[in-house]
Amino acid sequence: MDDKVNPTKRFFLNLKDTIKQWFYNDEPINNNLSLDELLKSFIVIIPIHGNLYLCHYYLNFGISYFLYFNPIDFVYVFYSNNIKLLTFSILIGFLFIQLVLNFKTTQLLKIKPNILLSGLFLFTVLLSYLLTTKLTDFYILLISSFLLFGVAIMQKQSRITYYALIFLYFAYTIKLAYLEAAIVKKNKPNFTIVLNDKTYALQQDTTINHKDYFIGRVTDYIFVYNDSIKSVRVVPISEVKEIQFH
Known part of the structure; x- marks a missing residue:
């Protein structure tokens, strides 16, 4: 780098290069993200998911969740919001894999594993929430758009893909909170x-x-x-x- 470059400008140029290198390259994601990084990300996702969901859900009723904060709530919310998806993913996943293994054509075997997994992910999420949640056409379209975008960018298996999908997951978490609050207001559970x-x-x-x-x-x-x-x-x-x- 030219020594005559302003120190401040040099700093931001270096920062830009570092961020670009860290977030995006053409290496496979399994070489780019270690198991340790994935586990750390998962640990971070749980409280963020819980916080986003609880804050936006109770905000619909004029409640500030921060007044009643407890980290245990995050684990419960993450589990309750995702257990249905996980169950359907496992069941449908076994079926999907068996169907793929039954096809012996060379053309199918050339399909990249990430494309198969992306298709499975899209199909599973849509089916799971359609079967377990009352969704309007707007929310079905919203989820479909998010997942189709995720499938498209997964052709480049990089860090930016990984974090883009996490961001979309958080966006859907907020929408889910508002949707379920509306369902509670309509059904008015009473005992x-x-x-x-x-x-x-x-x-x-x-x-x-x-x-x-x-x-x-x-x-x-x-x-x-x-x-x-x-x-x-x-x-x-x-x-x-x-x-x-x-």
Whole structure:
């Protein structure tokens, strides 16, 4: 590099080269990302996913999740939001692999493994959420767009591909939070929660237009929404004596 280049400019040029080299090259992703890096990324993804989902979900009801923060919530949310996807991925994955192995044509065997995996990923995610979640056409289109973009850029198996897919996953996490909040507002889940002092935090109401309903719970608190006055009652788990389902 020319010594006459301004030190500040040299710094940013070096930074640009470093970022470009680190994020993107033509080496296979398995050579570019070590198992250690993948595990570290996974550890980071869990709290970010949980934080994004919980903050945006409870924001729909005027609740600041940060007031009730507990890291255990992140693990539960990550598990509950992804266990269906994981289950379908495993089941469909075995079927998909068996179908591929049954074809002996040379042309099929020339298909790159990453293309097969990309197609499996796209098919599995769409089928899983269509079977387990009430999605509008808008959200189906949104998911399809994200996944098709992911499949397209996976032809270059690089770090930037890896992190682009993670970013898209987080974007969908936020959309999922708003979608499920809308479902709760529509269905208004309702049952009986009895407190230690024998009063009710929530009392089951079988009428169609009942006003009180269950929003959700975190590690230490339960949230009950009153639709008539648009307010949330926060009940500590330690004060709950029993929960009754009729």
